Amino acid sequence: NRKAKVKRKAKRVSDDDDEEEEEEDEKPSKRRGQRRRTKPQDSDEDDEGDKKSVASKASKVSGKKGAKTSRKEESEEEDEEDERVSKKKRGKAASKKEKEEQNNDKKGKASGKDGDNKDKKKKKNANSSSSSSENDDDDEDSLSEGEIAALMEQVEEKKKLISTIRSKPWRMKKRLLVLKEAQQFVEKFEGALGKGKGRRLYAFKVMMTKKLIKFNRDFENFKTACIPWERKIKEVESHFGSSVASYFLFLRWMYGLNLILFGFMFGLVVLPEVLMGLPYGSIPRKTVPRDEQDTAMDYSVLSDFGGYCKYSVLFYGFYNSDRTIGVLKFRLPLSYLLTSVGIFGYSLLVVIRTMARNANEGGDGGDEGEFNFSWKMFTSWDYLIGNPETADNKYASITTSFKESIVDEQENQKDENIHLRRFLRISANVLILCCLGGSGYLIYFVVKRSQDFAKMDPKKLTWLQNNEVEFVMSLLGLVCPPLFETIAELEDYHPRIALKWQLGRIFALFLGNLYTFLFALFDEVTAKLETEKSIKNATEWALSEYYANYTSFYNTTDVPPPNVNPADVIRGPCWESAVGREFVKLIVSDVQVTYLTILIGDFARAVIVRFLNYCWCWDLEAGFPSYGEFDISGNVLGLIFNQGMIWMGAFYAPGLVGMNVLRLLSSMYYQCWAVMACNVPHERVFKASRSNNFYMGLLLLILFLSMLPVVYSMMTLSPSFDCGPFSGQEKMYDVVIETIDQDLPAFMGTIFSYASNPGLIMPAILLMMLAIYYLNTVSKGYQQANTDLKKKMQLVSMSSILLLSFF
Amino acid sequence: MGSTSSQLDKDALSEYQELTFLTKQEIILAHERFSAMLPQEYKGATNIRLPMEKILEMPELKSNPFNKRICHVFSTSQPNDGSLTFEDFLDLLSAFSEAATMEIKSHYAFRIFDSDNDGTLGREDLEKMVTLLTGDSKDTSLNGEEMGQLINNILEESDIDKDGTVNLSEFQHVISRSPDFVSSFKIVL
Numbered sequence: 001n002r003k004a005k006v007k008r009k010a011k012r013v014s015d016d017d018d019e020e021e022e023e024e025d026e027k028p029s030k031r032r033g034q035r036r037r038t039k040p041q042d043s044d045e046d047d048e049g050d051k052k053s054v055a056s057k058a059s060k061v062s063g064k065k066g067a068k069t070s071r072k073e074e075s076e077e078e079d080e081e082d083e084r085v086s087k088k089k090r091g092k093a094a095s096k097k098e099k100e101e102q103n104n105d106k107k108g109k110a111s112g113k114d115g116d117n118k119d120k121k122k123k124k125n126a127n128s129s130s131s132s133s134e135n136d137d138d139d140e141d142s143l144s145e146g147e148i149a150a151l152m153e154q155v156e157e158k159k160k161l162i163s164t165i166r167s168k169p170w171r172m173k174k175r176l177l178v179l180k181e182a183q184q185f186v187e188k189f190e191g192a193l194g195k196g197k198g199r200r201l202y203a204f205k206v207m208m209t210k211k212l213i214k215f216n217r218d219f220e221n222f223k224t225a226c227i228p229w230e231r232k233i234k235e236v237e238s239h240f241g242s243s244v245a246s247y248f249l250f251l252r253w254m255y256g257l258n259l260i261l262f263g264f265m266f267g268l269v270v271l272p273e274v275l276m277g278l279p280y281g282s283i284p285r286k287t288v289p290r291d292e293q294d295t296a297m298d299y300s301v302l303s304d305f306g307g308y309c310k311y312s313v314l315f316y317g318f319y320n321s322d323r324t325i326g327v328l329k330f331r332l333p334l335s336y337l338l339t340s341v342g343i344f345g346y347s348l349l350v351v352i353r354t355m356a357r358n359a360n361e362g363g364d365g366g367d368e369g370e371f372n373f374s375w376k377m378f379t380s381w382d383y384l385i386g387n388p389e390t391a392d393n394k395y396a397s398i399t400t401s402f403k404e405s406i407v408d409e410q411e412n413q414k415d416e417n418i419h420l421r422r423f424l425r426i427s428a429n430v431l432i433l434c435c436l437g438g439s440g441y442l443i444y445f446v447v448k449r450s451q452d453f454a455k456m457d458p459k460k461l462t463w464l465q466n467n468e469v470e471f472v473m474s475l476l477g478l479v480c481p482p483l484f485e486t487i488a489e490l491e492d493y494h495p496r497i498a499l500k501w502q503l504g505r506i507f508a509l510f511l512g513n514l515y516t517f518l519f520a521l522f523d524e525v526t527a528k529l530e531t532e533k534s535i536k537n538a539t540e541w542a543l544s545e546y547y548a549n550y551t552s553f554y555n556t557t558d559v560p561p562p563n564v565n566p567a568d569v570i571r572g573p574c575w576e577s578a579v580g581r582e583f584v585k586l587i588v589s590d591v592q593v594t595y596l597t598i599l600i601g602d603f604a605r606a607v608i609v610r611f612l613n614y615c616w617c618w619d620l621e622a623g624f625p626s627y628g629e630f631d632i633s634g635n636v637l638g639l640i641f642n643q644g645m646i647w648m649g650a651f652y653a654p655g656l657v658g659m660n661v662l663r664l665l666s667s668m669y670y671q672c673w674a675v676m677a678c679n680v681p682h683e684r685v686f687k688a689s690r691s692n693n694f695y696m697g698l699l700l701l702i703l704f705l706s707m708l709p710v711v712y713s714m715m716t717l718s719p720s721f722d723c724g725p726f727s728g729q730e731k732m733y734d735v736v737i738e739t740i741d742q743d744l745p746a747f748m749g750t751i752f753s754y755a756s757n758p759g760l761i762m763p764a765i766l767l768m769m770l771a772i773y774y775l776n777t778v779s780k781g782y783q784q785a786n787t788d789l790k791k792k793m794q795l796v797s798m799s800s801i802l803l804l805s806f807f
Numbered sequence: 808m809g810s811t812s813s814q815l816d817k818d819a820l821s822e823y824q825e826l827t828f829l830t831k832q833e834i835i836l837a838h839e840r841f842s843a844m845l846p847q848e849y850k851g852a853t854n855i856r857l858p859m860e861k862i863l864e865m866p867e868l869k870s871n872p873f874n875k876r877i878c879h880v881f882s883t884s885q886p887n888d889g890s891l892t893f894e895d896f897l898d899l900l901s902a903f904s905e906a907a908t909m910e911i912k913s914h915y916a917f918r919i920f921d922s923d924n925d926g927t928l929g930r931e932d933l934e935k936m937v938t939l940l941t942g943d944s945k946d947t948s949l950n951g952e953e954m955g956q957l958i959n960n961i962l963e964e965s966d967i968d969k970d971g972t973v974n975l976s977e978f979q980h981v982i983s984r985s986p987d988f989v990s991s992f993k994i995v996l
Contacts, residue, residue, distance in 0.1 A: 167911055
């Protein structure tokens with residue numbers, strides 16, 4: 001009741017005065033019964049008004065005593081004075097309390113009589129010894145406890161009102177008024193509640209909450225100020241609409257993700273090795289071999305990531321396998337392994353969190369066809385558009401989509417030659433499968449050839465032969481998507497469905513290429529492992545020979561280690577660094593191709609159209625080439641695949657993440673400039689947000705797919721014997737097992753061995769599957785309940801219409 | 808620049824932050840833009856109303872088909888001529904801001920679409936909306952038959968109690984399912 005009253009009071013601001021007068025009239029008649037109840041409040045008011053300190057019990061008692069034994073007029077005066085002096089809300093609350101007590105009294109016996117009895121009892125108590133006054137006090141304290149609790153409740157409500165006031169659709173003036181009232185009420189009573197022992201904690205809590213709220217608000221402001229490129233994206237938005245801008249928002253999100261991953265990798269792996277590890281040239285793995293040294297600084301070698309680049313922190317091979325390094329005993333191999341796994345874990349967390357947030361905001365999209373027309377009508381206009389040309393385009397596209405959907409509805413029954421259509425679609429799919437297979441084979445072939453090239457003398461190879469793999473992959477990525485689009489003309493789908501098919505096919509193309517590339521690479525790895533074995537045997541044989549000679553020559557058993565310059569030591573092939581190099585080269589060439597495409601495909605085209613238009617037969621701007629449109633889906637897919645390659649390659653080349661950060665940064669500025677200078681808004685405007693979760697879903701899939709090769713190599717392939725942080729181990733994860741055995745207390749080892757027991761893992765997996773099944777059933781149940789409720793609503797409204805028609 | 812920002816005092820700024828979904832920078836920017844549109848002799852005065860024509864010159868609202876309706880909905884002037892004070896302007900930006908909730912946006916969207924202010928979206932309201940959305944030129948507007956068909960389809964989808972109009976709760980029900988609404992119902996200075 002009280003709560004409802006508070007809310008109603010908040011809204012009916014203008015009715016305040018009436019209520020107050022009403023209450024004041026009632027007061028004198030019920031004064032006697034209420035006097036006792038109002039006293040604690042009066043005394044609180046006194047304390048607050050006079051001294052700010054916590055009133056001692058004695059003064060309180062005397063104050064109360066005085067109020068009790070004095071004439072009734074005094075309390076009445078105080079009441080009236082309070083009423084006059086204090087703000088409206090407070091007086092209302094006090095009088096409201098009186099009303100409540102009134103009601104309570106009425107429920108019991110006759111009010112006046114009751115009050116009299118209580119009054120007399122009080123007077124008797126007051127006149128007796130001080131001990132009874134203590135009883136009195138306790139009595140009154142317990143009363144004020146209840147009241148104070150009720151007061152606290154009110155204050156909390158007011159605070160809630162303040163925090164939610166911006167979500168109420170009122171006018172600003174009304175909101176201001178309500179806010180001021182609520183704030184004053186809260187201030188007054190928080191002060192009152194802060195008095196007395198035990199209340200200090202409450203007052204402190206209140207102050208801390210206020211400070212926390214202010215701090216939160218300032219922090220939110222600061223965070224929004226820190227977000228980069230807001231202006232740029234807003235400009236793009238107003239010119240091109242929200243769909244193009246969604247690409248740039250995605251780019252910025254990726255940049256943030258990569259920045260954090262770079263922080264992890266750099267801080268936990270690269271920096272310790274640089275600061276605390278051995279410097280360049282001290283051990284064989286960190287030195288350029290003797291026969292490569294004269295070409296190590298050449299630009300062509302460096303741009304191929306050989307020479308000094310290969311033997312630097314960029315690649316896996318540089319890291320030493322000492323268990324702990326430096327003064328701080330930093331465990332580098334463990335950190336390397338855990339960071340690589342942690343990168344996947346963190347990315348997974350962030351992607352899923354973003355997907356959940358998108359799903360919450362936008363509805364699940366499950367009811368796609370349900371509100372077709374209404375959505376077109378109510379949500380199709382993009383309020384961010386600030387450019388008249390874009391607005392005209394938008395009008396045209398809305399009209400087209402209206403007309404289309406009207407026609408669609410009517411044409412749904414029309415049955416064209418269904419057999420011809422089916423045949424065409426199947427043949428189109430067959431053609432595309434052939435293309436995909438062809439491109440996969442091409443890549444395999446080229447990678448095998450590059451292995452043969454690697455065996456030949458590097459100086460005799462042309463640039464093309466050196467970079468054949470990357471060249472072929474980029475070419476395929478450029479040529480195949482338009483090819484797919486032309487073949488898809490055969491299929492005759494609705495544009496949105498056609499777009500989905502196109503995206504799926506491009507996805508399959510990239511995936512196929514990437515995995516073929518990986519298979520070929522890992523074939524190479526096994527070949528390298530074979531050579532490694534032979535080299536390892538050779539080194540060990542040489543070492544044992546040296547020991548034998550030394551012992552026989554000097555006739556001692558105390559043999560110093562061989563004094564060989566690190567540059568001259570025989571090296572194994574170090575397959576991890578080779579794999580890392582391949583990835584880095586691939587990504588660099590990918591970036592180059594993207595930038596070149598933009599430069600030629602968009603910029604050069606725009607320049608030609610603009611300047612040749614004056615002296616050309618037909619209108620270039622409206623006719624054939626015209627200005628390009630920004631290819632959203634192509635760019636987003638490119639970004640996603642780039643990220644997939646980064647995830648795959650980060651394990652073998654820790655510097656890759658840093659390079660990606662630079663690439664994304666430059667990409668942002670370059671593409672923003674390109675889109676504003678060379679592109680025109682789309683003719684058909686597609687909605688961005690519905691595809692948002694689609695792209696996130698793709699990203700998630702790529703994350704899993706790129707985790708597989710890394711996990712596979714960690715689990716099954718053995719590390720090189722002379723390079724990288726895991727050299728000397730049987731398998732890479734042995735580092736973790738070693739740490740558990742040696743560094744952690746014994747019981748943790750037993751815990752881990754229990755946890756990795758198949759007998760425990762199988763039931764856990766079963767449990768998770770059961771949980772998924774259960775949640776699925778629950779969600780189906782909710783959907784069913786939804787449709788039932790809708791039907792019920794229709795029935796109710798229909799029956800009410802029928803009823804009305806009878807009267 | 809310095810003179811305009813000092814006009815918005817700290818108390819008012821913190822109050823506006825409490826009352827709207829805007830951040831401090833957005834409120835300050837809104838104040839600058841609003842003051843820039845005031846004629847010279849009124850600069851520095853408070854509670855000044857900007858007439859609707861001035862507001863519609865802003866690039867963010869100029870190309871919007873619903874610009875006049877927006878001004879009328881957020882205006883608190885007595886004859887309701889679409890003029891806005893600074894507080895009305897802040898109300899507008901708050902409802903269209905990134906952080907505003909779905910309820911606020913759908914509430915205001917309903918009022919914007921309701922051209923005759925009768926609390927429901929009837930056939931005339933919907934027809935007016937379609938005309939605004941399809942632009943003014945002849946080749947982009949729908950003819951009478953298409954219009955009728957479209958409105959029938961819309962009413963069929965959204966009018967749950969079949970009374971021929973779309974009221975606020977039906978509207979909110981339709982809008983809350985849409986994934987595009989919150990992201991497209993945005994105006995940023």
